[in-house]
Amino acid sequence: MEGKQVKEDMEARLLEGGVRPTAMRLLISKFMLQQDTAVALTDIENAFAKVERTTIYRTIKTFEEKGIVHQIDDGTGIQKYALCEKGCKCDIARDLHLHFHCRNCNQTVCLTNYKLPHINLPQGYSAEDISLVVTGICKKCGL
Amino acid sequence: MEGKQVKEDMEARLLEGGVRPTAMRLLISKFMLQQDTAVALTDIENAFAKVERTTIYRTIKTFEEKGIVHQIDDGTGIQKYALCEKGCKCDIARDLHLHFHCRNCNQTVCLTNYKLPHINLPQGYSAEDISLVVTGICKKCGL
DNA sequence: TTAAGTATGCACTTCCATTGCATTGGATGA
DNA sequence: TCATCCAATGCAATGGAAGTGCATACTTAA
Numbered sequence: 033m034e035g036k037q038v039k040e041d042m043e044a045r046l047l048e049g050g051v052r053p054t055a056m057r058l059l060i061s062k063f064m065l066q067q068d069t070a071v072a073l074t075d076i077e078n079a080f081a082k083v084e085r086t087t088i089y090r091t092i093k094t095f096e097e098k099g100i101v102h103q104i105d106d107g108t109g110i111q112k113y114a115l116c117e118k119g120c121k122c123d124i125a126r127d128l129h130l131h132f133h134c135r136n137c138n139q140t141v142c143l144t145n146y147k148l149p150h151i152n153l154p155q156g157y158s159a160e161d162i163s164l165v166v167t168g169i170c171k172k173c174g175l
Numbered sequence: 176m177e178g179k180q181v182k183e184d185m186e187a188r189l190l191e192g193g194v195r196p197t198a199m200r201l202l203i204s205k206f207m208l209q210q211d212t213a214v215a216l217t218d219i220e221n222a223f224a225k226v227e228r229t230t231i232y233r234t235i236k237t238f239e240e241k242g243i244v245h246q247i248d249d250g251t252g253i254q255k256y257a258l259c260e261k262g263c264k265c266d267i268a269r270d271l272h273l274h275f276h277c278r279n280c281n282q283t284v285c286l287t288n289y290k291l292p293h294i295n296l297p298q299g300y301s302a303e304d305i306s307l308v309v310t311g312i313c314k315k316c317g318l
Numbered sequence: 319t320t321a322a323g324t325a326t327g328c329a330c331t332t333c334c335a336t337t338g339c340a341t342t343g344g345a346t347g348a
Numbered sequence: 349t350c351a352t353c354c355a356a357t358g359c360a361a362t363g364g365a366a367g368t369g370c371a372t373a374c375t376t377a378a
Contacts, residue, residue: 052355054343057356074333086360087356090357105248109333109334109366111252111335132296135303145297146296149293150292151273151309153309154286154314157312158311158312159311160310162310163307163308163310164306165307166294166296167303167306169301170300171297171300195376216365226326227326228365229328229367229368233326234325252334253365254365
């Protein structure tokens with residue numbers, strides 16, 4: 033029952049984003065929903081051994097274009113992704129948030145409650161996107 | 176005369192950082208000093224066609240370890256580097272600054288006058304490094 | 319001048335992102 | 349129901365950048 037609910041939710045969300053909710057896409061999006069950290073392509077690949085890398089790659093790209101996931105560059109050089117929150121428009125002031133990368137466990141999390149501070153820019157510069165990544169030791173590793 | 180001054184300055188700076196000021200290292204550091212944007216390995220490689228990639232790579236790594244340059248991850252997936260300012264200890268509150276990446280000209284600059292705002296973290300998390308990159312249109316491209 | 323340690327050059331590997339093309343599958347209209 | 353079309357998926361291959369092992373050249377100090 034819970035599973036079914038989740039499935040329907042994700043399905044609605046994909047449709048809303050203009051993405052056809054294929055089995056593959058539901059699978060991948062549900063997987064991402066279950067994670068509490070940002071995932072790399074390889075993570076998804078490992079979770080679904082049978083699925084082609086390319087498929088995952090393109091699925092994620094589609095999600096990204098449609099605003100279903102956002103990309104995170106945590107400084108490791110490996111692209112990570114996390115589901116956007118509901119109603120997210122990736123608006124700088126309202127939706128973008130802080131990311132934390134733990135150098136010990138190598139995991140990256142979205143701190144969605146920690147929005148970006150206001151940032152001043154020199155005259156003539158215009159901001160379209162902001163990436164704020166704090167690196168250090170996370171709660172789990174810091175004990 | 177100016178050139179000589181620069182050379183001596185850089186030499187002093189390398190020595191200060193505990194790096195032997197070889198011809199190669201002076202060359203590379205001086206090149207970086209002249210740039211007003213962060214440079215990628217490839218940029219340096221192109222500037223000095225005769226020099227081995229690996230040498231540049233290791234030179235930069237050395238610089239980075241000794242706190243002479245800092246690495247910038249501007250979201251392009253390509254590592255960029257810029258000289259630290261004098262007296263920089265890469266201290267979060269005092270030295271770290273904002274980076275701006277222009278999606279038009281693809282250049283990344285250090286806005287050293289724009290220090291990082293204070294950032295709150297959830298209980299249990301500790302910050303060691305912060306990367307703040309704003310993407311958008313720079314002054315030159317925005318006209 | 320020689321020995322030791324460091325820096326540089328060359329060749330090679332690995333990892334991940336990305337693309338082209340063939341194939342499958344699902345929606346749609348006849 | 350069947351034919352058709354387009355989107356999604358799978359497979360193979362490419363490309364770009366980071367990184368490493370080893371041989372050689374250079375510097376410094378004894």
